[in-house]
Amino acid sequence: MNLYHYALLGSACCLLAGCLNDNDNDDDMMGAPAKAKFEVTVTNETAGQPFSPLTIIAHKATAKYWALGEPVSVGLEYVAETGNPTVFRDALKMDNTVYMTKEGKGLLFSGKTESFELELNQSDVSAGARLSLAAMLGKTNDGLVLMSGQKLSELKQGQSMTLHLLSYDAGTELNRETAETLGSAGFNPVRDDVTSALTVHGGVVSKDDGLTNSALTQLEKWDNPVAKVSIKRL
Amino acid sequence: MQISRLLLGVASLCAFSVTHAADVEIQVQNLTHGTYFTPLIVAAHNSSTKLFSVGMPASMSLTKMAEGGDIAGLDADLMAAGANIMKNPAAGLLAPSKSTTTMLTTTGSNTYLSLAAMLLPTNDGFVAANAIQIPTTKGEYVYWLNAYDAGTEANDEKRGSGAVGVAGFPVPPNSPIDTMSGTGGTGITGLTAEGFVHIHRGVLGDDNATGRKSDINNMTQRWLNPVARLVITVK
Numbered sequence: 001m002n003l004y005h006y007a008l009l010g011s012a013c014c015l016l017a018g019c020l021n022d023n024d025n026d027d028d029m030m031g032a033p034a035k036a037k038f039e040v041t042v043t044n045e046t047a048g049q050p051f052s053p054l055t056i057i058a059h060k061a062t063a064k065y066w067a068l069g070e071p072v073s074v075g076l077e078y079v080a081e082t083g084n085p086t087v088f089r090d091a092l093k094m095d096n097t098v099y100m101t102k103e104g105k106g107l108l109f110s111g112k113t114e115s116f117e118l119e120l121n122q123s124d125v126s127a128g129a130r131l132s133l134a135a136m137l138g139k140t141n142d143g144l145v146l147m148s149g150q151k152l153s154e155l156k157q158g159q160s161m162t163l164h165l166l167s168y169d170a171g172t173e174l175n176r177e178t179a180e181t182l183g184s185a186g187f188n189p190v191r192d193d194v195t196s197a198l199t200v201h202g203g204v205v206s207k208d209d210g211l212t213n214s215a216l217t218q219l220e221k222w223d224n225p226v227a228k229v230s231i232k233r234l
Numbered sequence: 235m236q237i238s239r240l241l242l243g244v245a246s247l248c249a250f251s252v253t254h255a256a257d258v259e260i261q262v263q264n265l266t267h268g269t270y271f272t273p274l275i276v277a278a279h280n281s282s283t284k285l286f287s288v289g290m291p292a293s294m295s296l297t298k299m300a301e302g303g304d305i306a307g308l309d310a311d312l313m314a315a316g317a318n319i320m321k322n323p324a325a326g327l328l329a330p331s332k333s334t335t336t337m338l339t340t341t342g343s344n345t346y347l348s349l350a351a352m353l354l355p356t357n358d359g360f361v362a363a364n365a366i367q368i369p370t371t372k373g374e375y376v377y378w379l380n381a382y383d384a385g386t387e388a389n390d391e392k393r394g395s396g397a398v399g400v401a402g403f404p405v406p407p408n409s410p411i412d413t414m415s416g417t418g419g420t421g422i423t424g425l426t427a428e429g430f431v432h433i434h435r436g437v438l439g440d441d442n443a444t445g446r447k448s449d450i451n452n453m454t455q456r457w458l459n460p461v462a463r464l465v466i467t468v469k
Contacts, residue, residue: 177453210438224458
């Protein structure tokens with residue numbers, strides 16, 4: 001059970017260095033707000049499921065952009081069914097719980113890693129700023145990889161934590177696995193899933209495993225976790 | 235814990251016993267996309283009690299729960315061990331994506347939490363928390379629970395019975411399991427019960443609603459771990 005949400009502290013020397021250099025709560029002499037920089041590194045751990053362009057969100061502690069057991073927003077439905085993050089990101093731009101977002105450059109293929117640097121106000125981090133992440137599992141009907149509100153304030157300078165993310169089913173489209181419903185071809189505003197709420201994904205069947213009309217092969221199957229995320233406070 | 239013991243020690247001049255109670259809130263969410271939980275049994279118990287050991291044969295009480303959703307045996311075992319027990323907090327099946335919340339008052343040395351429910355449709359699959367130490371510091375604690383196979387029945391994936399020793403999975407009448415599952419499967423053959431409790435390898439299923447081998451729908455009635463999210467809130 002620890003597999004999914006564990007945090008590893010950085011090495012002891014980093015920890016010490018962090019303490020020595022720590023000026024977290026001090027504004028500089030010009031009175032500009034103190035900043036906290038983070039490096040977020042995401043690795044696709046699947047065999048053959050590309051991630052759609054990632055959306056990383058730094059946000060207030062109380063904010064949620066999805067919830068297990070609840071229907072997803074139309075923006076996240078677009079991400080889950082097509083990988084296109086435009087509607088989702090547009091909604092985030094209007095949302096005053098969002099400190100900032102970072103966007104992936106393109107598809108993140110299996111075995112590949114992408115890094116992002118975020119600079120937040122130290123006061124926001126101290127107030128409990130969280131980090132969330134969303135992308136489509138590219139060769140599914142409505143599969144997602146999500147990180148849901150990881151707290152940043154426990155990291156001291158130089159420390160890092162590692163998490164492994166689960167795969168989710170957005171609950172907006174039945175997992176038919178047919179060519180015309182998979183990947184970027186797939187948006188349909190009708191919600192016809194067997195469970196109309198965000199759950200953990202049951203995985204895909206594929207034609208190799210007995211779903212006759214599936215356009216997927218065994219290569220697109222996966223097990224949890226599907227992504228590794230390292231967050232380092234620089 | 236240490237502090238509360240200390241305070242109780244100070245207060246014990248006027249106390250009748252050293253037994254202390256704690257109220258914990260237990261939330262269980264079914265994380266699967268199309269698999270149901272039968273009525274849960276949730277219990278706080280002592281350190282020498284557990285529902286099962288991975289790699290070992292299941293007890294008869296666990297077998298009854300895993301094959302037919304019958305928690306009476308586990309209830310009796312836990313009662314005998316002096317546990318604090320909450321049965322069926324969801325008042326029936328716990329559907330995919332749904333949660334149920336219940337309060338549990340723990341007494342004495344009942345500082346470990348276990349829960350179990352059968353997964354439907356499966357032959358002898360179940361979700362469980364097996365003797366988790368209940369935190370004593372106020373707060374919310376999240377646990378991700380896996381699906382287990384009791385190892386007591388061959389996974390033929392055919393409609394059948396929840397009685398011990400009778401093949402197939404039980405189908406509650408007029409339930410979503412009835413409408414979602416296929417009929418007329420010939421059953422997956424050449425299997426025997428594995429003989430020990432282990433992490434469930436998942437179901438095969440098939441895409442023929444009225445025939446072939448499995449009566450489980452391979453598109454909708456499948457899962458990957460974790461299958462449940464447990465939140466213990468210590469007040």
